Amino acid sequence: MNCGEAQSLIEAFIKDELSMRKTKEFIDHIESCGTCREELEVRFLVEMTAAELDNETDLDYDFANMLKNRIVEKKRRIGNYTLLAFLILLVSAVLLVLAFYYFIIL
Template sequence: MTCKEAERLVMPYIRDELTDEELREFLEHLETCPDCREELEIYFTVEAGIRQLESETGNYNIKGALEAALEHSSQRLQAIRLIKIAKYAVSTLSITALIITVLLQCRIWLQLGLL
């Protein structure tokens, strides 16, 4: 992902509008690009500040809120990855069980002389 693409995704990230793939690429880019990370911090600070003024909340740890949001996004991607792995494992086990069942049934039919 280029910096221009990452900059285009800053506001959708803040608004939680990114697809899982966009989110993964965006977070990977932020790990290696301090300029884009700084850009995100600036926009996040402005957005969070405006939201806090509108809601009159007393939480002014905006940097902490950004770190929490990034951590939450990373955890979400890890959970999605684990779900995909689990689906693959269940599918593989199901197909294996089906094949074994068919083979065992064929063995029984052979022993009974039905095949």
């Protein structure tokens, strides 16, 4: 992913509208590119401030931490998803092997 693409996805990322694959590519880019990370931080701050004004709450959020937590949470979810896909693949392989043996024995 290049900077142009990453920056065009910032809003979708903040609004949680990216697919799992795009989220992973986005986070990979953000973690290796200071320019886009700063851009994300600024846009995230603006979005959160606006959301807070809408809610008329006066909670003192730590926005930088919120963003960090969000990225950690996304990565955890992507990790779980990858593990699940791997387990499904493993079970399928085992079933295929069992089916194959069954077929041979008959």
